Amino acid sequence: MNESVQTSLRCRVDRVATSDPGDVSGLRQLLDDGSLDPGRIVAILGKTEGNGCVNDFTRPYAVSVLQALLSERLGCPPDQVASSVAMIMSGGTEGGLSPHLLIFSIVPSELPPSGTPTLAIGTAFTRAFRPEEIGGLQQVHETAVAVRSAMSQAGIGDVGDVHYVQVKCPLLTSGRIAEAAGRGARVVTDDTYGSMGFSRGASALGVACALGEVEPDAVTEAAIGHDLSLWSGRASTSAGIELMCNEVVVLGNSPLWAGDLRIAHAVMRDAIDLGAVQDTLRALGLAASGQIDPIDAGRIHAVLAKAEPSRSGLIRGRRHIMWDDSDINATRHARALVGGVIAGIVGQTDLFISGGAEHQGPDGGGPIAIIAARKG
């Protein structure tokens, strides 16, 4: 953030539709018409139309074509793109969700710092974890450190100004488990799919610690993945096979940044907590009794939320069938549901709603954050 303090920076957010997971035409257009400098891109979040589960190859496919495009434009190899631009694809556009990319860049602004709360972004990386650290306290602590580092980079001093923290974290594979075993080390679980939940959970608790949402002492090894009373209302974490460190993107507000974007968030207590979505809109000056009008809807640059079926099997006392459906994965049901609840009030379907919400909001609920342009 040192640079931004002196020269005035702006966090730009481009939302572009994709026609399929291999479609980079939206980003290419932005680069071709000269409006976006590829070297300014710091993060790309995307909703791709796979199943969002184990064999969802739409995620690496999208990353592969995005890296190829940026590699070509930046004149550097794809791995170098990988280490400088956080790319986090969330699979699953169930219900009416519309596949899209959210491109975050830090661009110089001709205007001075806004002096009012304005969208700020910072990124950070932890060191690489050893397999036996995934899902454990080391991952919690290192993530907390990285969140604070990203906050500092974003020029955000007060944890209350952080509204959304996206983390990409590693998972266990058979090879990684074997490597640890070879050294006599024990991993958190032998179930590779299950390891994703532990890694997401530990990462979310790391965010919660950094933001003062939980007492660090309460976070024990035994609590990770189990004590659902511990959660962050601003973390969104997803596990991927392609890295061994945690990649952290902090979004918040700071008067040191220029531009007309702002972010707000709330916590949905359950999957149909419309009030939380309205609270978020209200904080951005987009309040309405019902669906917001198209002009206000046009101010929205990104909607970011987590979805997860309640473990109780109930929503306000009524049974849901998500856990028992062996044809459609539970997280797919949850994304469709939360997507409908939010789309109803914001009047648009290109929402970044991702599943796997361990320690991210209360059981069956989750964080929601919205980035919108200021009115007037």
Add this chain to the structure above:
Amino acid sequence: MNESVQTSLRCRVDRVATSDPGDVSGLRQLLDDGSLDPGRIVAILGKTEGNGCVNDFTRPYAVSVLQALLSERLGCPPDQVASSVAMIMSGGTEGGLSPHLLIFSIVPSELPPSGTPTLAIGTAFTRAFRPEEIGGLQQVHETAVAVRSAMSQAGIGDVGDVHYVQVKCPLLTSGRIAEAAGRGARVVTDDTYGSMGFSRGASALGVACALGEVEPDAVTEAAIGHDLSLWSGRASTSAGIELMCNEVVVLGNSPLWAGDLRIAHAVMRDAIDLGAVQDTLRALGLAASGQIDPIDAGRIHAVLAKAEPSRSGLIRGRRHIMWDDSDINATRHARALVGGVIAGIVGQTDLFISGGAEHQGPDGGGPIAIIAARKG
């Protein structure tokens, strides 16, 4: 309705949860505690947790156990139950939808007719169709006649007082197609699955004709299943293998009925038309800027809606992936989405949302009706 005029009748609506498609404990409880006379039941609508598509056996399973229970209590064979109680199961509780039964009965009331618009119900049957008539003009016309007959039975004279018409209609099977071919008759399609859409569409257009929603002259053979500009805003039709006639249930309001229930409806222009849901609530005195409060929510006895992916592949200009998903049927996505939109505002998930909305509302939208108890 002759009976109701003289003795004062009330349309009772019981909404009972089910723990699985074979669970009749909720209805049994009502019968056991003497609160409900089995002979008074005229219709049972149910959401069951199958896929809502071709091989959804949760529907006949539910019908089978419900008929067995009523057969036992009424002391008559199951087929006699079948011909006196309309049972319409809609498969698919995607997203957060909660499996439940809606039990409609006509019970004597100690109170006089309300004198104000009050929930009224009427049922009627067409003659059995020949296979070659399914999906054609004869089905349209006979359905229109049956709707008017059910209106008359419900004591509703003005089509404006009809708010929801549920139709169960036949479909083609290989055997039925062959029987018609044996007589030299041609059916509307050789595709048995496709015949469901034609039968639903013709039935919906029959409702539209009866209610004056379309010009009867506009309804040609060629228009059925194709001209999406023709639709009913109050029809909900579903096709089943177990009958050859159309079974019609008309729900509306009439001052001749007793009780504190009322019905209202609106038409969702698209899948995220929250305003239509709010209009319906407003007509019932349940208006709110956002989710209705638990006390108002408690007044709701039934929420009935149709869901269908837009053929354009878009929702407000943004791509949906429902038609292209070969893992999850398009109607499953649509139910999850519309369920989320409605659950967000009514704060409950036991909603009767069914798919297959040919000529039932505009492309991608559909009717919504709510039955609620009067306030105060």
Add this chain to the structure above:
Amino acid sequence: MNESVQTSLRCRVDRVATSDPGDVSGLRQLLDDGSLDPGRIVAILGKTEGNGCVNDFTRPYAVSVLQALLSERLGCPPDQVASSVAMIMSGGTEGGLSPHLLIFSIVPSELPPSGTPTLAIGTAFTRAFRPEEIGGLQQVHETAVAVRSAMSQAGIGDVGDVHYVQVKCPLLTSGRIAEAAGRGARVVTDDTYGSMGFSRGASALGVACALGEVEPDAVTEAAIGHDLSLWSGRASTSAGIELMCNEVVVLGNSPLWAGDLRIAHAVMRDAIDLGAVQDTLRALGLAASGQIDPIDAGRIHAVLAKAEPSRSGLIRGRRHIMWDDSDINATRHARALVGGVIAGIVGQTDLFISGGAEHQGPDGGGPIAIIAARKG
């Protein structure tokens, strides 16, 4: 078997196709034409066309209609049918598998005992288990006792004459777990789905103990569900919610029975072990270099096999994707595959192939048994 010794009994096996899970017309036909006495039926095994997983309601649906039919014909309530006829439905007819019922009955024979190995059947029940016993050593031991009791009933003294043991066993539900917890007892797992595997595994090990396939001392609590080197080559177990005891059906050969049917079995070492299928056919005199001819195929009354994806993720060193497919459950892939392997050699697709093969054959393999009429 006392009865059979004196009067000469025959085990009859009727294989009838079903047009859907609620179709009992095949059985009704056998009862209507007087060829089968309903009171003689001891077991019905069926393949139904659901997903074979948690929300497969085709199984209880089939049981419900079968019990209703037998209840009507026997003039007794459905629960009495439940306690006298073992009904074991296996969901999942993936690939080319054809839904069907196998009806086992014990009928008087006009012929004397055959004096040669002839199909014999015996059934037995364990006592009801407490929730905390499911998946544990008590279930193993009680199952072993029941197998020996069923053998004795079948007139089989030598374990080598037992070729197939079907077991239906209980599973844990949230309610059962809570009931045990209320008494301070701990269940094997809190995961209700996971409890099915433990119950099937313990039951299979019970069969293995009874048949001398494993050393009883090797079967410890820790081994159940984990030590895959312990297995029965003749057990086929499936878990169901509707019972708390183990229901055991033993099939073998005995000279004390009349009739021309015989059973043989082998163990498939992996999912494509065609040799094991050929060994089984050879033992029945149906050997062929390739697919057996239609006349020999016509001698087959039942094909019974288990299918399970190898935990290694490999088949003969080549990767399979069954475990990683989040759209299709692994057991569904496995049934389709094993169904293809067996159908290729027997030239028919109405095969009783069921999933969930814990301790039933080696990892990735499983038992196969065939019942066929003797030649000449």
Add this chain to the structure above:
Amino acid sequence: MNESVQTSLRCRVDRVATSDPGDVSGLRQLLDDGSLDPGRIVAILGKTEGNGCVNDFTRPYAVSVLQALLSERLGCPPDQVASSVAMIMSGGTEGGLSPHLLIFSIVPSELPPSGTPTLAIGTAFTRAFRPEEIGGLQQVHETAVAVRSAMSQAGIGDVGDVHYVQVKCPLLTSGRIAEAAGRGARVVTDDTYGSMGFSRGASALGVACALGEVEPDAVTEAAIGHDLSLWSGRASTSAGIELMCNEVVVLGNSPLWAGDLRIAHAVMRDAIDLGAVQDTLRALGLAASGQIDPIDAGRIHAVLAKAEPSRSGLIRGRRHIMWDDSDINATRHARALVGGVIAGIVGQTDLFISGGAEHQGPDGGGPIAIIAARKG
């Protein structure tokens, strides 16, 4: 083939496993160790682990990474790779099928032409089709011309020496339909998914015409997609969005080629026609009464087959549920089944079995071809 006649060429077939659709390590290894010259590769066929249906993005993902690798090694842009190497990915590895690539290259041989029937390969392209030609007679005729051109390139004069013809053909998209409509031209169907079947069918009939398997006069517009009595026993066609011409790969035997590989084929009359697989093996000297032994199995370089559910809904008179399963697409069931039948006899699971067999073998059956090294 002119080159091959003079210098002696060999058709090399490398079968490499993939760990996921983006895995090119097997091919990279062959290029890195110098054993394979990237400029010699003429075709790559691959089985990828998607659903093989509309939203199977594993196919373009695999093509994208393969083109990127070859582009890098050949020092030319990806599109140039696209126009010189036929890449045909078939999605769907249901049952036990193992994802893999078949890399066909034409390499110089130090040995003279074999003088005996030896694997030969030729490729050809039709001109680009206009949308209104897809699925019509022009596509049939142009494909036939291309097949003969590829035969000539392969040095195969006698149609009896052709054993397998892989065709990749275009499909209709909304945009292509609109473009045709703008010119007043009518396409074969407005259903984009349905257009794939018409394109595959017309392409297969083109092969059938070229190989003399059907009378050209019998192939009318009306017959395409409808008259199932017309078929090729050697065509395997698949439709893709990325081209507008037909790409043709002919595989056969010719004495003009060097090497020890040979190809043979047969036609499976239905999905469980094991005899056809055995006939193919027998033609290659790999006969066995049952599964071939590991040494013979090691001679096999490629197994290529088509799978399709019978439209009758029956396999040898027994019902299959493939068409009625709304959870798993019919072609997925079919691939799993045929994969099991073939794996049982060849003892391996890396089989190139693809779906969509319109006019490719009889209803419910399809061609099977095997490439194997000569014995001794």
